[in-house]
Amino acid sequence: MASLEILSPVANVVEQSVKPAPRLRDLGHATIGLYWNMKAGGDAALDRTEQLLRERFPGARFKRYTGSVGWLMRHCTAEDADRIAAEVDAVVGTTND
Amino acid sequence: MVELERRGVPTVIITAEAFVQDARRSAQSFGLAGLPLAVVPTPLTNRRPEDIHRMVTEAFDQVVAGLTRPVEACADVGRPAVEERLTYDGPDLLDAWSRMNRDFLARGWSDGFPLVAPTGRAVEAMLRGSARDPGEVIATLEPGFGVATVEKLAINAVMAGGGPEHLPLLVAAVRCLAEPKMYLRNKAMSTGPHAPLVLVNGPKGRAANLNAGMCALGPGAPSASNTVLGRAVRLTMMNVGHTYVGVSDMDTIGSPLKYSLACAENEAQSPWEPYHVARGYAREASTVTVHFVYGICELHDFRSTRPEDLIQVFATAATNVAQVGTALWLIGRRADPRYKTEEREHNTLFVCPEHAQIFAGEGWDRARIQQALYKTARLPFRTLMLNKEPKALQAAHPELGWLADHPDLPLPVVETPDCFEIAVVGGAAGRGAYFYGAGEPVTMPVED
Numbered sequence: 001m002a003s004l005e006i007l008s009p010v011a012n013v014v015e016q017s018v019k020p021a022p023r024l025r026d027l028g029h030a031t032i033g034l035y036w037n038m039k040a041g042g043d044a045a046l047d048r049t050e051q052l053l054r055e056r057f058p059g060a061r062f063k064r065y066t067g068s069v070g071w072l073m074r075h076c077t078a079e080d081a082d083r084i085a086a087e088v089d090a091v092v093g094t095t096n097d
Numbered sequence: 098m099v100e101l102e103r104r105g106v107p108t109v110i111i112t113a114e115a116f117v118q119d120a121r122r123s124a125q126s127f128g129l130a131g132l133p134l135a136v137v138p139t140p141l142t143n144r145r146p147e148d149i150h151r152m153v154t155e156a157f158d159q160v161v162a163g164l165t166r167p168v169e170a171c172a173d174v175g176r177p178a179v180e181e182r183l184t185y186d187g188p189d190l191l192d193a194w195s196r197m198n199r200d201f202l203a204r205g206w207s208d209g210f211p212l213v214a215p216t217g218r219a220v221e222a223m224l225r226g227s228a229r230d231p232g233e234v235i236a237t238l239e240p241g242f243g244v245a246t247v248e249k250l251a252i253n254a255v256m257a258g259g260g261p262e263h264l265p266l267l268v269a270a271v272r273c274l275a276e277p278k279m280y281l282r283n284k285a286m287s288t289g290p291h292a293p294l295v296l297v298n299g300p301k302g303r304a305a306n307l308n309a310g311m312c313a314l315g316p317g318a319p320s321a322s323n324t325v326l327g328r329a330v331r332l333t334m335m336n337v338g339h340t341y342v343g344v345s346d347m348d349t350i351g352s353p354l355k356y357s358l359a360c361a362e363n364e365a366q367s368p369w370e371p372y373h374v375a376r377g378y379a380r381e382a383s384t385v386t387v388h389f390v391y392g393i394c395e396l397h398d399f400r401s402t403r404p405e406d407l408i409q410v411f412a413t414a415a416t417n418v419a420q421v422g423t424a425l426w427l428i429g430r431r432a433d434p435r436y437k438t439e440e441r442e443h444n445t446l447f448v449c450p451e452h453a454q455i456f457a458g459e460g461w462d463r464a465r466i467q468q469a470l471y472k473t474a475r476l477p478f479r480t481l482m483l484n485k486e487p488k489a490l491q492a493a494h495p496e497l498g499w500l501a502d503h504p505d506l507p508l509p510v511v512e513t514p515d516c517f518e519i520a521v522v523g524g525a526a527g528r529g530a531y532f533y534g535a536g537e538p539v540t541m542p543v544e545d
Contacts, residue, residue: 016128041141
């Protein structure tokens with residue numbers, strides 16, 4: 001019987017932790033942000049999302065966003081995130097691929 | 098979305114079934130594994146609006162739940178457990194080694210080829226290639242925020258089949274990968290086939306017996322050192338950066354270039370200053386440059402004897418709209434808002450020595466080749482926009498709205514002439530290589 005002892009190639013990771021935001025009790029009076037990263041099809045998905053949310057929550061209001069930097073994908077900067085957080089109560093986004 | 102959650106805004110992401118694990122791993126890396134998802138059966142790309150509407154309708158309850166129900170803690174999404182030592186038993190050592198390879202494959206730690214066993218003795222020998230402390234942290238590698246100690250790099254270099262001479266080169270390559278401007282997270286996780294092209298300049302490359310000549314990127318004994326170095330970079334991306342296929346590397350097709358893609362510049366047969374000197378390093382310095390590339394196109398021309406004619410041929414490789422980076426400048430720049438970095442899309446040309454001599458013989462330097470390619474490699478606006486989102490053009494360049502009225506206007510395929518990187522590589526005969534790049538290359542010095 002032979003035994004081969006080897007060293008693990010896998011690195012430890014730097015763990016990060018973010019507390020999730022409190023969820024909303026009701027979307028009926030919420031302002032909801034719809035964030036499109038500009039990947040194809042995401043705009044159509046958010047169009048339908050807005051339509052369905054309007055039907056179920058007639059009092060909801062909507063704001064559209066995309067990131068201010070990027071190329072195939074447009075990303076949120078810290079300033080974008082601050083602005084969105086100040087303007088809406090919740091956000092629906094798309095990733096696509 | 099995690100940044101919005103951090104700011105107290107509840108979010109939900111609409112994503113495809115195929116990308117759920119990727120989304121969860123990504124959210125976990127940023128500290129919120131339970132980030133709510135609304136899952137649709139297929140990606141939204143290449144779908145008719147009515148099909149997208151139907152999928153969203155079916156996922157709508159998940160959207161509402163994601164914004165209103167408490168976020169559940171999500172189990173660990175496959176982040177590999179870290180055991181510092183592992184033991185494999187068998188009737189003999191060869192059998193034990195086979196078991197190690199099977200286990201590494203099952204854990205996702207292998208590139209698919211047999212690995213050299215990273216025994217304590219082998220790793221100790223590898224570490225002699227560097228004056229650094231084994232515990233020194235070279236970088237934290239994305240997408241998994243893995244801690245790249247010298248020892249972990251040495252272990253992966255052993256697995257790749259490397260020797261001590263490769264360790265300083267790997268350390269420099271990892272420093273390139275970790276540079277914020279590299280935006281490794283994007284290139285490692287993308288659905289595109291991003292492969293790290295590693296180009297070595299200077300005496301350390303020659304000492305490591307890297308091939309710069311015939312079949313420098315090919316298989317066989319002349320390029321064995323190249324193969325090992327490129328493989329070590331890939332294994333490091335996997336096991337240190339935690340770039341694992343199907344979990345945090347969502348490449349649609351993949352590419353053989355991702356196994357290993359490394360060589361040295363053929364400085365001895367170059368009529369120009371070495372590539373690293375053009376990038377600001379001293380001639381006697383050794384450097385490693387990493388440029389992520391999507392694919393490769395041959396630059397074949399046995400007939401031309403004038404630079405202008407070679408440029409015409411080279412430009413046909415550059416004008417390939419099916420390649421994502423072609424004229425990507427029209428819809429913005431690759432950007433990582435965390436570090437406020439932006440990259441232009443560069444492409445790397447490996448000019449073979451014979452073609453290089455034709456250019457140099459007529460007094461052409463790199464800058465003149467770049468200018469000539471910039472002027473020649475153009476396509477009509479309408480052709481360049483065939484696979485690009487018009488609204489992205491509007492967002493990136495509102496000042497270019499007038500182009501819609503000039504669809505046949507020829508436009509350059511890159512943002513500026515210096516987006517063509519030029520190095521001399523290869524053996525005899527007029528065949529070079531054009532690499533379709535992803536973002537910009539990064540160069541780091543090789544230090545012991």
